[in-house]
Amino acid sequence: MTYSPLRVLLVILLIAVNGFFAGAEVALLSVRHSRLRQMAEEGQAGAQAALNLLSNPGRLLSVTQVGVTLASLGLGWAGEDTLYQILIALFHPVTTPLTQKFLHGTSFVVSFLVISYFHVVLGEVVPKNLAIAKADRLAVLVAPALLVFYRVSAAFVVIVERSAGILTRALRLRGGAQTGGHSTEELKLIVSSSRGLGYLPENQEDMIHRVLDLGNISVREVMVARNDIISIPSEASLDEVLRTMIEAQHSRLPVYEGAPEKIVGILHYKDLLPVWEERRRAIRSGRPSRAFRLARLMRPHLVVPETKPLSQMLEEFRLGHSHMAMVVDEFGTIVGMLTVEDVLEEVVGRIEDEHDEKSQRRASEADEVELDGTTRIRDLESEFGIEIPTDQGFETLAGFLLLRRGEIPHAGDFVDYNGRRYTVLEMERNRIARVRIEKLPEQPVTATG
Known part of the structure; x- marks a missing residue:
């Protein structure tokens, strides 16, 4: 067969x-x-x-x-x-x-x-x-x-x-539905995998991760606190405005009426150029210059709630044709200010122009560093390598020290935490203005037997 x-x-x-x-x-x-x-x-x-x-x-x-x-x-x-x-x-x-x-x-x-x-x-x-x-x-x-x-x-x-x-x-399942796409965590894994295979440099991986995390960050976490806003009164003269802009090295300034928390507009330095030119011509011709009125020059200001996700702010700035927004709480009170640069720094890291002071070395590389009390906890981790949990409500270095001390500190008071000493260097009334962070010497391990 x-x-x-x-x-x-x-x-x-x-x-x-x-x-x-x-x-x-x-x-x-x-x-x-x-x-x-x-x-x-x-x-x-x-x-x-x-x-x-x-x-x-x-x-x-x-x-x-x-x-x-x-x-x-x-x-x-x-x-x-x-x-x-x-x-x-x-x-x-x-x-x-x-x-x-x-x-x-x-x-x-x-x-x-x-x-x-x-x-x-x-x-x-x-x-x-x-x-x-x-x-x-x-x-x-x-x-x-x-x-x-x-x-x-x-x-x-x-x-x-x-x-x-x-x-x-x-069987009550999602039959016939077109499913697809990736969650945020899946996208992070894909990006990290691409980085591991050499398709992406490390800095691009970090930026993509930060972009994906923007939705989890609120405006309040990155805004400039109200006490640190440099603003000008609506009745300020041209000389006062120019002096403030030069000293602060800012191209835009909020304008308030009556009290600093009552912001009524934003002044851009470009709007001052025609006024300055008109005054210069008046001086040359020997005639009096036109009265300076700040209200004619200021622009409407953008207002956003402090709970707004940071991922929506770039679009908000674009639609509002503005680079600066005032932040309000649930009662409508201004509690801070946010700029386009603040949002971009959350993606690409600290942006320094020719007027900014050179940033300090990472604290992990230096034994000592001095910072403002208003330094954000997020910046401590991203720029200086210092990790402090923020699950107890504070968002700044000063808030951390107030929580740990349980009282208004005085200059010279300190807090030891996680191998570092945080010393209050300067107080402005009840506000912590300057803090020194220094590494503590490691304790020697003694043998027992």
Whole structure:
């Protein structure tokens, strides 16, 4: 008795078909849509076919599953009988009715193990590993053939898809919904993975992480506190305004009326240039200059609540055509000020211009550093490497010291915390103005025995 080599070829073909559908599914679900669109724009026909399939992920899964199932069923049918014929051909000289029954049972067990091995290794694992490693290349190669298979078997695929949808809805699951995208934490993992593989430099990884964290930061956490706002009264003269701007090195100043917390507008230095030019011409011609009225020059100010997420502020500044906003609490009282630079510094780190003092070295690199009491806790960690938990309500270095002391401190008072000493250097009435942070010497470890 002989066996047909065609049946062996059929088994090999069915394993290959199974591997094709398994690899195609993984390749198409792993490839980036942006990469496919780029390849389609370059004229690769397979890329457009892949995009067509991915436009309906549920249908794509149905197509590949139908192909895998048909190949697996065919493999189970052809594999056992083919191996049986091989065993019969090998043992034909000693075949008897009894041994023939034994060979039939043996062929079933052996074929199950052998076919399962080749089916799993060559029909599943290897194609899927290749698809993960070469997702974009394989996706454009398999997509046209998969699209043809879908069109040939469209009726059966639609029946499978709709049947699955009915059962899904019956189980009260999210049937038929187009899901996708990544959560914030998933995006961070993707970015960190890209950084680890060398696709992104470290500073870009940090910036992307900070952008993703902006939604968790409120305006109150980064604003300039009301006590630290440099502003000018609405009745100030031109000389007073210019002097304040020069001393503060600010291009914009809030304007208040009556009391500093009653901000009525913003003054930009560019609006002073025509006034200064008009005064200069008046002096040259010997005639009196026009009376200076600050109210004519100031611009409307933007007002935002202190609870507003920082992620919305750049758009708020853009729509409001402003670089500065006043921050109010729940009662409408101004509690601080926020600028575009404050928001950008949360993404790229401290921005220094030619007028800013050079920032200190990180405290982890220096034994001692002096800071303002208004230094934010977030800045202590990002700029100086000092970690202080903020779960007790304070947001500044002064707030931390007030909490730890439990009273209004005096100059010279200090707090020891986490290996550092925080000493109050200067007080302005009841406000902590200046603080020195210094490392404490490590305590020697004494042996006991």
